Amino acid sequence: MLHxxxxxxxxxxxxxxIGVSSGSIYSLMALALVLVWRSTxxxxxxxxxxxxxxxxxxxxxxxxxxxYWYSVLVxxxxxxxxxAAVEAFVMRPLAKRVRGSAAADIAPVIAxxxxxxxxxxxxxxxxxxxxxxYTSPLSGKGYTFGSTTIQFSPQNAAIVIGAALVMAAFAxxxxxxxxxxxxxxxxxxxxxxxxxxxxxxxxxxxxWACAGAAGAVAGALVTPTAYLSxxxxxxxxxSGFVAAVIGGLDSLVGxxxxxxxxxIGFAFILQYIGASVTFLAAFIILIFVLLVKPAGIMGxxxxxxx
Amino acid sequence: MSGxxxxxxxxxxxxxxxxxxxxxxxxxxxxxxxxxxNGAGKSSLLRALSGLIPxxxxxxxxxxxxxxxxxxxxxxxxxxxxxAEGKSVIPELTVEENLxxxxxxxxxxxxxxxxxxEVLQLFPRLGERLGQRADTLSGGERQMLAIGRALxxxxxxxxxxxxSLGLAPLVIEEIFSAIARLRTSLGLTVLLVEQNALxxxxxxxxxxxxxxxxxxxxGKASELLADPVLRASxxxx
Numbered sequence: 096m097l098h099x100x101x102x103x104x105x106x107x108x109x110x111x112x113i114g115v116s117s118g119s120i121y122s123l124m125a126l127a128l129v130l131v132w133r134s135t136x137x138x139x140x141x142x143x144x145x146x147x148x149x150x151x152x153x154x155x156x157x158x159x160x161x162x163y164w165y166s167v168l169v170x171x172x173x174x175x176x177x178x179a180a181v182e183a184f185v186m187r188p189l190a191k192r193v194r195g196s197a198a199a200d201i202a203p204v205i206a207x208x209x210x211x212x213x214x215x216x217x218x219x220x221x222x223x224x225x226x227x228x229y230t231s232p233l234s235g236k237g238y239t240f241g242s243t244t245i246q247f248s249p250q251n252a253a254i255v256i257g258a259a260l261v262m263a264a265f266a267x268x269x270x271x272x273x274x275x276x277x278x279x280x281x282x283x284x285x286x287x288x289x290x291x292x293x294x295x296x297x298x299x300x301x302x303w304a305c306a307g308a309a310g311a312v313a314g315a316l317v318t319p320t321a322y323l324s325x326x327x328x329x330x331x332x333x334s335g336f337v338a339a340v341i342g343g344l345d346s347l348v349g350x351x352x353x354x355x356x357x358x359i360g361f362a363f364i365l366q367y368i369g370a371s372v373t374f375l376a377a378f379i380i381l382i383f384v385l386l387v388k389p390a391g392i393m394g395x396x397x398x399x400x401x
Numbered sequence: 402m403s404g405x406x407x408x409x410x411x412x413x414x415x416x417x418x419x420x421x422x423x424x425x426x427x428x429x430x431x432x433x434x435x436x437x438x439n440g441a442g443k444s445s446l447l448r449a450l451s452g453l454i455p456x457x458x459x460x461x462x463x464x465x466x467x468x469x470x471x472x473x474x475x476x477x478x479x480x481x482x483x484x485a486e487g488k489s490v491i492p493e494l495t496v497e498e499n500l501x502x503x504x505x506x507x508x509x510x511x512x513x514x515x516x517x518x519e520v521l522q523l524f525p526r527l528g529e530r531l532g533q534r535a536d537t538l539s540g541g542e543r544q545m546l547a548i549g550r551a552l553x554x555x556x557x558x559x560x561x562x563x564x565s566l567g568l569a570p571l572v573i574e575e576i577f578s579a580i581a582r583l584r585t586s587l588g589l590t591v592l593l594v595e596q597n598a599l600x601x602x603x604x605x606x607x608x609x610x611x612x613x614x615x616x617x618x619x620g621k622a623s624e625l626l627a628d629p630v631l632r633a634s635x636x637x638x
Contacts, residue, residue, distance in 0.1 A: 273505040276494075280502050284491045290451060290484075291502040292477040292554050 109245045110366045111359060116251035118358020119258035123313035124335025125342060125350035126265065127306040131178075132344055133282035134302030135190070141181060141207040142310050143332035144214030149174035149307070150314035150323060151222055154229040163231045163319070170315040171308050178307020179300045181210060186303075187296060218325035226327075231319035254316045261312050262351050265305065269347065278302055330374070334361075337381045343391025352392065403464045404428040404590060405450075405558060410459035412445045412614075419445040421614040422459065427558075429464075432584050432591040434601040434622070436635065437611030443594040444486055446611075447560045450592075451483035452476045463558060474506075480557030487566060488543035490550070492536035496527055499535050499546050503553035513553060520549040523579060541572035548579070558590045565597040573597065577604050598635075602626050610635045 124142070131139040153170030160166055186203055193202045233249040269275040280288040281298040289295050313335075314328055321327065338357045342349025357380065364376050384391065405427040412420040420442040427433045435443050448454045450461060452473040461468050463481055473483070490499050500520065504513035521528040524545040530538065535546060544564050551559060561580065565573040581604040584591050595601035602608050602622040609619040610631065618631055625631055 273501075276498055276501060276505060280491055280494060280498075283493045286453065287485065287489050287491055288502065289453070289473040290477065290482070290489065291550055292474050292506045293502065294474050294506070 105243065105245070106366065109247060110362045112245070112247040113251065114359030114362030115355055116247065116254050116358070117361060118338075118355035119255045120313050120317045120331065120354070121334045121338040121357050122351045122354025123258050123261060123309050123316075124331050125338035125354045126262070126347060127310035127313070128335055128339045129342070129344060129347060129350045130302055130306035130309065132339070134278070134299045134306075135182070135186060135203070137186065137203045137207060138336070139181075139207045139306070140204070140332065141210035141214065142306065142335070143326075143328045144211040144218075145174060145177045145181065145307050146310040146314035146328050146331075147218055147323075147325060148177055148214055149311035150229065150318050150328070151218060153311075153315045154227065154318075154323060157229070167312070167315045170311045174307040174309075174311025174314075175304040176307070178310070179304040181307075182300050182303035185210065187299070215325045222325065224325055226322040226324050229315075229318045229323045233319075235320060248320075250316075250319055254320075257312055257316050261309055262347075265309070265347060268305075274298075274301065278305075333374070333377060337377050337384075340381055341384050341391055343393040346391065346393035349391050349393030356392075402426070402462075404431070405592065406462045407450075408460045410446070410449065410461060411457040412442070412449050412454065413457040418457075419614055420449070423611075423614070423616055424459075425609055425616065425619065427590055427592055429590050430584075430588055431607065432581070432593065432605050433607045433609060434593040434595055434605035435609045435611055436595055436598045436601060438596065438635075440613070441611040442614040443611055444562055445614075447483055447485075447562050447592070447594055451481060451560055453483070453485075477554050480555065481560065482551045482554045482556035482558070483560040484547045484551045484562060484564065486562040488540060489547040489562075490535040490538075490543050492534065495532055495534055496538070496546055497531040500527070500550050500553055503550040507555070511555070516553050516555065520552050523552075523583070524549055539572075540568050541576065544568065544572075544576055545579070548576070548583075552583070552587075556589060558592065559584075561591065561593045563595055563597075564593075565595060565600055573600055577601075580604060599626075 127142050128139060131137055131142070149170045152173040153166040156169040157163060157166035160169070185206060189203055189206055193199045231250050231253070233253055235248050235250050237245045237248050269279060277293050277298050278301065281293055281295045282302070285295045313331065317331065318327070334357060335354070338353035339350050341356060342353030360376070360380065361373050364373050408424050410420055410423045411418065423446065435446065437443050445454065449456050450468065452471050456469055463479065466479070468476060468481065491502070500517060504517065507513050526542055527546055527549055530542070535543060538546065548564070564576050564580070568576065577600050580591065580593070583589060593601055593605065602625055605622040607620065608622050608625045610617050610625070612635065617635065618625065
């Protein structure tokens, strides 16, 4: 086995791969948060709850469809509808009510915390506060090369590929379609967009739907590697948020990079320091980024990037 | 009566009245300019007419249709297009994307491509910079881009808020002569809000002078320019 400075190369590669896999999930969650932040300037804490509901719906649909992959599609549709509903039925009416008041900025964020609590409670009532298994046909056991087995499994590969596909789809939608132009314009300058004839309210609903779909992919892909419970995605929300901040909160590319960077960082901390400090590390990274480069790695200081 | 008819319009921000009962008309095809100092209520008037802010009272009709209570994006579809103050473009988007924004909600058959070609003929400098981000443009080019995007929305009533703001005299001349040509070639009705009274009255049919949210004088552009009292107290030259 190849060693450099006494460190085993196999372990480094393995840790890197695992980091990219978990980082892909953080990227998806960060993408969901960034899409909402860009369209309505709200940090959506409810995203963890929305992803829980869509994942449970995926889990339920699998009982009838007998296919994990079809159930992932069901979860994506459910996540998109839920995201659209939160914006159309809660956030938009709320924003209209508080517009111009002292609570205009903070009320929507508190509302998303409220929705998170509500969704968790409802999920607990429907599915119980127990752990269930949502299983994928792909093996969770690591790939074997000759006599060595690594931690990286086919499900990990599916996570990386799935996240890459979602990112690519959003890149195409945002940069090459009329809808993408409307989404970007509405997030940068809603008033000018309105004056140009864009139905900004509808575009925002679509932005929330895209975010819900991205969160649903994260939930449906990561859950087979662990378990499902009403709060099993809460820590993912924290990681997604840290990844989004690393990426500048406003940048889709930044969300992708931020997630992978964070995933790799976590994997190495887990491998070489220990599990007990990984979440401590997340908050240290968060505070460090906010103090040193508050605009994130993709942001210009004082400005916003595309 | 067709055209724009505003009656007893009132706009307030909280307890502060910005427009205190203003009435005027703009007949179809006419270019009317509203002149006044900062804080006269000119921008508030345009923002109310384009649906950006709610009104506190009064009415406004465009071709016999009451326009208050509609969203800006719906008024755009009715032909009321507002070019807001301060070179109203989206800096993060390219020049072409800024133009296309005015057309993406229209049907393909609406002839958006033909209008875009006309706009690029009118402002050739935009054509040379289609792929550049709008924030790399000069102030004059941004104003051209904002007007160009408004034209792609196929306006019947064009509301222009201080197109001369922050521009050099030669550029102002270029923009104003473009506005004058446009309204004849496209048969536009134009409501032009300006602090630059001389340039605005030079191309306008009529002028209305605003002060502290009220109309203090109105008349033919040539007559306003010739009135020594108005010149001294409101036109500032």
